[in-house]
Amino acid sequence: MPNHLINPNNWIKAYSDYLFNYTITRVNDRVIAQDLVSETFLAGLKSMKNFKGEASERTWLISILKRKIIDHYRKINSKKGKAEVRMSYNTGNEDEGDWMEERIADPFDKTAQDTMENSELGDAIYDCLAKLPEKQAEVFKMKTILNYETETICNELDITASNLWVIIHRARTALAECMKENWF
C-alpha cells in the first residue's frame, strides 16, 4: 500500500520554488537552475509510474533533480576538457615574505559551517512556507524573497495594496510562529 500519492497537477505551485532554491545553491546560475528544474518536472512526469509512494513527492523529485545536477556538471566538465590546477607559491616580488601558513585555510573562518546552517535554514523556511495557504505563500515570496515592488505584485495578482498588506501580515505572523520552535 503506497503511503504517498502522486499528483502532478500541483507540482509547479507546490515545489518549483523549493527545487529552484535547492538548485541555485548548487549551480549558481538562475537560467541553468530554471532549466534543471523544468527538466526535473518533465522527467518526473515521464517516470511517474515508477513512483512507489515510499517517499514523499518532494523527496522523489529532489532525487531526480540531484541526478540532473550531476549530469549538468558532467556535461560542462567534458566541454572544458580536463580540469587544470595550477599553483605557484612565489609569483611576484610583492608576495615575498608571505608565509605558507597564511595560505592555508583558517580554522576560525567558519564559512563552510555558515553555509551549512544557511541551507538548513533555507529548508526550514520552505517547510514553513509550504504550510501557508497558497496565496499567502505566493504573495509573501514575491515580496520578501524576490523583492518585487508592492505595485508590481498588485498588478500581477490583481489585488489591492491594502489586500496585499493584510496577506503579508498573516503570512508573517504564521511564519514567525512556525519558525519559532527552532530558529528564534
Place this chain on the structure above:
Amino acid sequence: MSKLKISCREANHVCDKNQYREATFWEKVKLNIHLIYCGICRKYSAKNNKLSKLFKTSNVEAMDYKSKEKLKSAFDRELAKHQ
C-alpha cells in the same frame, strides 16, 4: 498628542511596511511611540524583525513570477499529453 497615538492595528501595519523599508519617517516615529507603552506590539515587532533577519541570512531564492508562469504552461502542455 492624539496625532501621535495610533492603534495596535496601525502599529502592526507600519511595522510590516518597515520590514520592506516602506514606512515613512512619521510612521516610524508614531510606531516607536506606540511601542513605548504597548507590550503586545513590542513583542510582535521583535518577532517581525527577527523574521526579516532570518530571511536575510538564509539567502533563500525563489523562481521569478514570469519564469514560473512559463514553466507552468509548458508543463501543463506535457501533462495534457499524459492524461
